[in-house]
Amino acid sequence: MRLTSQFDTVKITLYCDRLYIHPFCAVKYGMIVAKFGGTAVTPRNLIYLKRIVTEHHLAVVVSAVGREYKDDVKATDLLLQYHESRDQQVWESIADKYRRLAEVNGIAVDVDAMLSDAKSRAALYGKDYCASLGEELSARIVAAFLDADYVEAERVVRFANGDLDVERTFSNVRAAFCDGKRHVMGGFYGGCDGGRRTFSRGGGDVTGAIVAAALDASLYENWTDVNGVCVADPASVHNVSTVPSMSYAEMRMLSLAGAEVLHPDAVTPCETRGIPIKIGNFFRPQSASTLISFCPSVDKLLSVAEKISDSCVETTALHSYPMWQVLQRVSDFARSYTRELNISDRRYTVEPQINIEFRDKVVRVRSSESVLVPLYRALI
Numbered sequence: 239m240r241l242t243s244q245f246d247t248v249k250i251t252l253y254c255d256r257l258y259i260h261p262f263c264a265v266k267y268g269m270i271v272a273k274f275g276g277t278a279v280t281p282r283n284l285i286y287l288k289r290i291v292t293e294h295h296l297a298v299v300v301s302a303v304g305r306e307y308k309d310d311v312k313a314t315d316l317l318l319q320y321h322e323s324r325d326q327q328v329w330e331s332i333a334d335k336y337r338r339l340a341e342v343n344g345i346a347v348d349v350d351a352m353l354s355d356a357k358s359r360a361a362l363y364g365k366d367y368c369a370s371l372g373e374e375l376s377a378r379i380v381a382a383f384l385d386a387d388y389v390e391a392e393r394v395v396r397f398a399n400g401d402l403d404v405e406r407t408f409s410n411v412r413a414a415f416c417d418g419k420r421h422v423m424g425g426f427y428g429g430c431d432g433g434r435r436t437f438s439r440g441g442g443d444v445t446g447a448i449v450a451a452a453l454d455a456s457l458y459e460n461w462t463d464v465n466g467v468c469v470a471d472p473a474s475v476h477n478v479s480t481v482p483s484m485s486y487a488e489m490r491m492l493s494l495a496g497a498e499v500l501h502p503d504a505v506t507p508c509e510t511r512g513i514p515i516k517i518g519n520f521f522r523p524q525s526a527s528t529l530i531s532f533c534p535s536v537d538k539l540l541s542v543a544e545k546i547s548d549s550c551v552e553t554t555a556l557h558s559y560p561m562w563q564v565l566q567r568v569s570d571f572a573r574s575y576t577r578e579l580n581i582s583d584r585r586y587t588v589e590p591q592i593n594i595e596f597r598d599k600v601v602r603v604r605s606s607e608s609v610l611v612p613l614y615r616a617l618i
């Protein structure tokens with residue numbers, strides 16, 4: 239079979255959705271861990287956070303209050319300044335952010351009591367402890383807002399000899415989160431002998447990934463103020479498009495190269511358990527987002543395709559290009575991303591699905607199947 243005109247296109251989209259791949263896990267656990275960055279934890283935006291949280295969101299991880307406008311200073315930076323200077327005015331700016339967070343959203347908590355308790359602890363401990371107070375205050379206030387239980391990260395996330403104590407942290411997370419209720423915890427910090435320790439900046443993403451991994455969540459959602467991973471910096475380029483899917487390795491590479499959308503250490507905990515990471519925009523949760531899984535970026539399909547549109551790859555085959563050759567290359571490509579995984583002694587096959595659209599007809603196949611047979615059947 240040959241394509242008949244130069245303008246015939248075949249649209250090929252790869253799907254790799256854990257709910258499809260692991261139906262058993264999805265039914266059994268069906269829980270989502272959501273992490274909200276600092277911009278969501280601001281007086282005017284907290285309402286967006288509440289709109290996203292459903293009965294599946296049993297674990298919510300939050301950052302310290304973020305910027306409210308372009309030149310605003312994040313609560314974490316103010317706390318670091320306060321640690322250095324002990325300047326009362328700086329403390330007042332911090333206090334003001336948390337007072338307004340509760341006031342604007344009508345949250346009935348005694349913020350002043352929380353603040354004076356936090357301030358007295360800031361005086362006793364070191365820099366990391368002081369920096370962690372932003373996340374602690376956020377989590378206490380957001381827990382009240384969502385009518386959820388507060389989890390103190392210092393008791394759950396544990397460091398030993400400067401490193402995360404993974405085993406202890408995982409078992410603490412399971413014990414703290416597994417009663418079927420919703421819980422809210424501050425990201426970015428944990429406890430260590432003699433106080434608290436923080437991850438590097440942006441480390442709330444790491445906390446979220448650790449919680450997702452420990453609970454074997456169906457999905458780790460990371461909510462930020464941009465439409466997922468974009469092809470250019472959305473702060474400087476208008477109407478920039480989103481990369482709909484990419485692999486864990488690709489995301490890690492991008493983060494290490496300086497893309498600020500996700501902390502590089504947040505990838506591995508999810509990757510080792512095959513938990514997809516969704517990066518979305520809390521302002522517009524239904525709009526474009528990026529799904530990180532074993533499924534590679536569509537960009538790679540450019541090696542078998544010639545053109546990329548917003549949501550899928552279109553390959554424009556030359557009229558002399560035999561159709562079976564195009565399909566065979568797509569099939570080989572997809573099969574190379576099929577993986578055998580061992581999770582908790584069970585074996586899973588992680589296998590992308592392929593959607594093929596050709597002349598108004600759509601065929602959906604799994605990558606292990608021959609794409610040729612169903613396509614031929616549908617087309618001829």
Ligand code: ASP
Pocket residue numbers: 275276301302312314315372425426438439440441442443
């Ligand atoms: N609040 C911390 C920071 O500003 C951690 C985080 O937001 O994830 O870096």
